[in-house]
Amino acid sequence: MSELSISELRARTGVAASALRFYERKGLLHPARRAGGKRVYDEAAVEQIALIDLLKQAGFTLSEIAALVGPSGRSAPDWRAVVAAKLRELDDRVQRIQRAQQALRHALDSERDRLDDCPVHHRILRAHARALATAAQHAPL
Template sequence: MTHLDIAEVARRAAVPASTLRFYEEKGLITPAGRRGLRRQYDPSVLERLALIALGRTAGFSLDEIAGMFAPDGRPRIDREVLTAKAAELDRRIRELGVLRDSLRHAAACPAPSHLECPTFRRLLDEATARGRRSPPGERPAASPPDRRAGRRTGREP
């Protein structure tokens, strides 16, 4: 059977090799072995990486994604979880639409100062209230992971 080395998998999946090593540490992927010092993967890892990418795009955590695979590596995706995530995305889309419209209003508002604009003030009040309601440990949606080379922060590279 032909295996792909880590560089080829990284190229085809469009992710850095460091991400592949991180996914391996998290138990999301498993190399088929090594050729010298280079990890070798079964070609099926590309499909698994595509599923992981889709899950990340949908907003699932890596731990949630890991739970979507059976012990034999096949996808085991709970349809109720997908329905709940879709509902969460619908809610977030509505919130983002309101935010977009408020920002556009604030950009064009004739008030002398943004702080004098009632719409902008309401936007500030909502942001403050939302910050108080965030569950402990929840990362803000706009906070990207630290992607600097070689830096390990416990988050995905």
């Protein structure tokens, strides 16, 4: 298995060396060894960085990633429950984004000079207000 310096790992992943060192401090990444006082990573670090980036894109915080996957890249025993919860969160976010897109598309397509004069715009806002109220009723205190 080949070894990578921190600059080679940066080049292979596009992640800044400062971020790689930060990941080490957070317990997300561990160099295979030190050679001449410098970090040396094994080839698996490339996939570890890719996993960290994917999880960040999915909305996981670095602390959540550290709890889910250790510096060795091995997943935590309860990883399925954590991932399922995050997927539900992402699905909810996608639905909210799609509703916002629909409202914005309507606004752009409206023939009215002012949105204030558009009955469909007001219907969209009333529906959204109802959704906000429903969410507030079901939110934990």
